[in-house]
Amino acid sequence: MWGLQRQFGAGMIAMFLGSVSAAAADETPSDPPPPAIRLNTVGYLPGRPMAASVAKQTGKFQVRRLADGAVVWEGELSPPRLNGDTGEELSTADFSSLGEPPSGEYELIVAASSERVRFRIAADLYREPFRLATRAMYLWRCGTPVHGEHAGVHFEHGPCHMDDALLDFLGQPGVRGPMTGGWHDAGDYNKYVVNAGATVGVMFRAWEDFGPAIEAVELDIPETTPRLPDFLAELKWELDWLRSMQAADGSVYHKVSAKNFGGMIASDKDADPRYVVPWSSAATADFTATMAQAARIYLPYDGEFAADCLDAAKRSHAFLQAHPDEHVAEQKEFQTGGYHAPDLDDRLWAAAEFWETTGDPAVLIDLEKRIEATANVDVDWDWSNLKTLGLLTYLFSEREGRNAELVARVRKNLIAAADEIVAASQAHGYARPLGQKYYWGCNGTVARQAIVLQAAYRITGDEVYCNATLDGLNHLLGRNHFGRSFITGVGERPPLHPHDRQSEGDAVEAPWPGYLVGGANPKATDWTDRMEDYRTNEIAINWNGALIYALASQLEPCGK
Numbered sequence: 001m002w003g004l005q006r007q008f009g010a011g012m013i014a015m016f017l018g019s020v021s022a023a024a025a026d027e028t029p030s031d032p033p034p035p036a037i038r039l040n041t042v043g044y045l046p047g048r049p050m051a052a053s054v055a056k057q058t059g060k061f062q063v064r065r066l067a068d069g070a071v072v073w074e075g076e077l078s079p080p081r082l083n084g085d086t087g088e089e090l091s092t093a094d095f096s097s098l099g100e101p102p103s104g105e106y107e108l109i110v111a112a113s114s115e116r117v118r119f120r121i122a123a124d125l126y127r128e129p130f131r132l133a134t135r136a137m138y139l140w141r142c143g144t145p146v147h148g149e150h151a152g153v154h155f156e157h158g159p160c161h162m163d164d165a166l167l168d169f170l171g172q173p174g175v176r177g178p179m180t181g182g183w184h185d186a187g188d189y190n191k192y193v194v195n196a197g198a199t200v201g202v203m204f205r206a207w208e209d210f211g212p213a214i215e216a217v218e219l220d221i222p223e224t225t226p227r228l229p230d231f232l233a234e235l236k237w238e239l240d241w242l243r244s245m246q247a248a249d250g251s252v253y254h255k256v257s258a259k260n261f262g263g264m265i266a267s268d269k270d271a272d273p274r275y276v277v278p279w280s281s282a283a284t285a286d287f288t289a290t291m292a293q294a295a296r297i298y299l300p301y302d303g304e305f306a307a308d309c310l311d312a313a314k315r316s317h318a319f320l321q322a323h324p325d326e327h328v329a330e331q332k333e334f335q336t337g338g339y340h341a342p343d344l345d346d347r348l349w350a351a352a353e354f355w356e357t358t359g360d361p362a363v364l365i366d367l368e369k370r371i372e373a374t375a376n377v378d379v380d381w382d383w384s385n386l387k388t389l390g391l392l393t394y395l396f397s398e399r400e401g402r403n404a405e406l407v408a409r410v411r412k413n414l415i416a417a418a419d420e421i422v423a424a425s426q427a428h429g430y431a432r433p434l435g436q437k438y439y440w441g442c443n444g445t446v447a448r449q450a451i452v453l454q455a456a457y458r459i460t461g462d463e464v465y466c467n468a469t470l471d472g473l474n475h476l477l478g479r480n481h482f483g484r485s486f487i488t489g490v491g492e493r494p495p496l497h498p499h500d501r502q503s504e505g506d507a508v509e510a511p512w513p514g515y516l517v518g519g520a521n522p523k524a525t526d527w528t529d530r531m532e533d534y535r536t537n538e539i540a541i542n543w544n545g546a547l548i549y550a551l552a553s554q555l556e557p558c559g560k
Ligand code: 9MR
Pocket: 186, 187, 188, 261, 534, 538
């Protein structure tokens, strides 16, 4: 079912648009007019809130069960309200009272226009999107062949970037280091430690919060590592590359990159020379954090690997202690992703994970000093500000010795941040938990809100937080200005032309599946499904990592 519209193209879109099908059939598939009814095109979970946003309509709506044609719900659209960021008059069709009807296909029909849209209701709704978003990480692998099927289409690339990488900028011209492997960063093929750390950190948070639910999903990852759950096997692929980025003194190189962004060609055809870029303190701190996490997370499965990660974390932690000032990577010869931002958040996160794994009291003192200086929880963060990951590890730690007053303060700040996210969602015409903020990669942030929201839910048991996580997923899957899914191969009318070299560079027409695109930027209406539009339609590991967290949180009801 997933991605069917790719196979059936305009026909499926026409069906979706019902009465205006003749007009829709003439549209290019990349730019169909949005349906007036905008909902989560994947569907809704039984027993959870269910609502669509409807443009320029009033009056009655119905929900019909497709299996027997029965009208299972009849209601009234809410009075239209101006949605500030898109300038549209939007009504809400709330059908939450459906409760827990039988699983299956339904359709929502607006009486006045007789427009109808389909959706599913099922408890396992997010299992397949989760599987695809996680498999997408595997498909991002560098330094190895990858292959996968989706909706009858085969995707593959051969071994790529097998020469990673030249050490010219480390004072060894023409010499190669052992930096093959890892994931490509995004629609480009470079590999950046800061963003790798952000992604691994968020996926580890998913594992620590929802491990049993994740383990119950069979992932479609061909090359697995024996003894490891598939999810951890995929993360190990990235961790092995990260370890190759650590220097003997414990510092960590900033990135592996060509000097400029290359052409839109398949990864196994890309022959631009790639270099190791010298160390940065942010990369070193993010590395320390992920290695410390890995040391505890892999321990039950692979003691030797866990010990290697602990050793790596210790060396980088010691290096950071000896180099307390920010050190920015020297990368002026490179036009590719800079991933530069101040390192205080990275150092806080590193201290939190290192303390959680080792219990070292001296590290706790350092960590609490850092938290004292910045104990608020952000409502809006990405790779450039990872301190929330550290604050949550501190807050949920079961270790002894924390300053109770500081713990209480972080807890209070966390609830305040979660409340702000909930309020933003409730005030928005598409229930967008990031409110009216739009910037490069903001779809990733919409997904990432789930981390703070689920933490607040875990503490309070108040379902308002878990419902806001669902608001985020609803938004990304079609309850938005475009009425489209933002994830390739998932839901209805997903992106067909992401800014992705792999999708663009292979012979297959369909884009590689399971990828969240960056989203509208700088305004709510500024997204185009055009390959050229890297500002809104690229893909990136940190956005998918956040999506994986959000989807994992809904594999079981409200992340239980
Ligand atoms: O293709 C590049 C994309 O992967 C990056 O995220 C983006 C970041 O700045 O840059 C893209 O490359 C563009 C370059 O920056 C400017 N010239 C056009 C390139 C797109 O083809």
